Amino acid sequence: MPRKRLSVVVTRRLPEVVETRMKELFDVQLRDDDSPMTPEELVEAVRHCNVLVPTLTDTINAGLLGQAGENLKLIANYGAGVDHIDVGTARQRGILVSNTPDVATEDTADMTMALLLAVTRRIPEGLARMQSGEWSGWAPNAMLGGRIAGRRLGILGMGRIGQAVARRAAAFGMQVHYHNRRRLRPETEEDLGATYWESLDQMIARMDVVSINCPHTPSTFHLMNARRLKLMKEDAVIVNTSRGEVIDENALTRMLRNGELAGAGLDVFEHGNQINPRLRELKNVVLLPHMGSATREGRIEMGEKVLLNIKTFDDGHRPPDQVVPSML
Template identity: 80%
Template sequence: MARGRLSVVVTRRLPEPVEARMRELFDVELNDTDAPMSRDALADAMRRADVLVPTLTDQIDQGLLAQAGDKLKLIANYGAGVDHIDVSTARQRGILVSNTPGVSADDTADMAMALIIAVRRRLPEGIRKMAADEWTGWSPTAMLGGRIAGKRLGILGMGRIGQAVARRANAFGMQVHYHNRKPLHPDIEAEHEATYWESLDQMVARVDVLSINCPHTPSTFHLLNARRLKLMKPEAVIINTSRGEVIDENALTRMLRAGEIAGAGLDVFEHGFKVNPRLRDLPNVVLLPHMGSATIEGRIEMGEKVLINIKTFDDGHRPPDLVVPGML
């Protein structure tokens, strides 16, 4: 007897070409409203689906996985980060987890550079001044920002995205420094003209711009805590296009307000979309609504990776982007 099509539940709205292809390949339930699913709705979906396609807005923890039915065999995450999924518990229950790595590296690196320039050159202040019709003409001392050429850029996390940031920083004439769990191969270091720092404390104290490009894991939670933030030079700026939980947001806000850090460009926040209201009032802070990977091309490529992972699993093989606990 012929085997029926896989039952797939998608938790958020995906680009139209991706949803159309899913309809062709699988018995799929789509979320036309694009509203995040409630915990009860997620639990129900995990009981009736063969495959769940969640995003970072879905917290799939141990308690939720305990409610999953025996039918669920694959969580094909739409996104590279999987800190919202309890991968270890999923594997213990016989549920595979896949992700979409490598797709958004260039897009996110573009946004990191955009934030560096925006903060150093005070672009939002200039935009607000023009929008309010407050510009009265050019002046030699008006809206003075800081040059980025020749400045030291510290990259925390030299994976795909970190290296993409390094390539762009080189083109802008910045000096690239980085901290990783271990140094890169010497050939890759040479390619990026990058200097490795074994001590994060020592690197943080010496750079002019600090770019956060590491994932959120238990070991990176509040890696930039109050003590470490105080090591930064008062004229330095911090950029985060990775995960908000890596920075102690309250400590960062206090230091920005006190002038102990010159500025910040943040695309992610510690508590998701609940942004610290004190951050909104600071002229030296640029806030974006998690736009790092938000390109049409990138989001379609992410969907294509999800499709490949599900189709490979359906064909009886290991998904190419399988996530295992040892990777985290």
Template identity: 60%
Template structure:
């Protein structure tokens, strides 16, 4: 849709909820009336509501719960018109409330594709080869040296990978997986064009349950939505092969973490590689004790280059909005 003419907002008041890369913060200070969070402490709900009530643009991150109360405070303040999210996922933002209050929402798509796909591939490699266990063994001082039967794992070449969500990241994972000799299968709301399937040598499964029963690795690369909440639950763990591995570098809430712990403990699946958790930063203590599990602190996008690019997208979205035009990365369907 074409944008409605809007007045420009010279040097808008911008509040950033967490520390961003220094070059990004410096550029923001040059362009906007910016308020930074220099100690990087997560803001409470009350602090977020206060910030929303006195700025033109709020720059939240995945750790901030931008709910209806926060957005109502922004609307009551009469200034908040843009949520320039520092991140791709927006499941922490109440988009319905943002739409109701006519607060535009942007994100930072595309810049984290390779970083996240690299992390997914790292987990695919590390879990069956027991790299986490091996590293802990060396650090413990209990390693007695090489043995013909020591630290045996499984190769990935020749195995089947099932990708749930074949967007930018899913396709990047598929490209990497083929280079390691994995056969690519995928489940997506919509089937990819034939030429893309051919390029990726990917097999589409319309029925997710059918795919889960046939692959050796499952990687989650879909967003967290009401439809994907606990997409992988106890019923679906029961469908998987006992030698299968689950990889999740998307959102923790896509997996029923209690069901995952039970499946791992019972040997219903062989292992898991997790970069995200259902109740971050809390991690179910059972995961800390179970073998065959690699745990990472939500670092899939944690590269200097990626975070810098995210900041540049945030700045671009704010500048275009402040000039009275449609931001390039608008999340809401309509222009507000």
């Protein structure tokens, strides 16, 4: 007699090839549209399914987990970040959590460099001028930006993405510096040509560009607060493709408006899609709608990792990308 298939609920639309493979392997409930599930829909999902496949737009907190049925045994997150999931409570209730690490490394590093160049070379301003028909021709002093070769880049968080950014920046002729919880091995530092700073304050005061590449944890919330932002040079630029909560967005907005910073490139925001309207108005800011990992290849790879985690669990083994509280 064939074994009963796992009941899987997917909270958002995924790439078609991923959804099709899920349908072949499991008893899966897919979304008809790409809107996030309501809190009520999430409660209904966790009450009856074996596996929930959420994304960062879903809040999987203790309250929701408290309403989960006995059948829920795995939360297979579609994405690397799990700060929207109460992993500790899930573990207490015997629910495993998995994620999709390492997929977005190269894509996010590409976007970091794209934002860096967009801000320093004023690309959105030039694009807006062309689209409005205001451009009247080339002029020696028009739309002057800055050369990035020779500038000092300070990377906050030297994990896989930080190191991928370092390699790209070095190819552009930038001088790479970094601050991290743990110093890299000497051979890795040498390979990257990176200078380590134990003091974050000392590093950011000397950088021309600061790139945020650390995760959001209780210890990194507002790590770039008003005091630290004021340590940066007035002609410096800050880029964030990691988590919006790492920067005090209101303080950053004030400094950009007052000319205390030269510019910012942001792909993530402190309050999700609720962006400070004053930030939107600034010409020296480039804002993107969380596109860091948004490549077709990356999204499919993420889906493949979700499938592997669920299939491995279904076969009675530990999901290869299981997340435990001690990792956070």
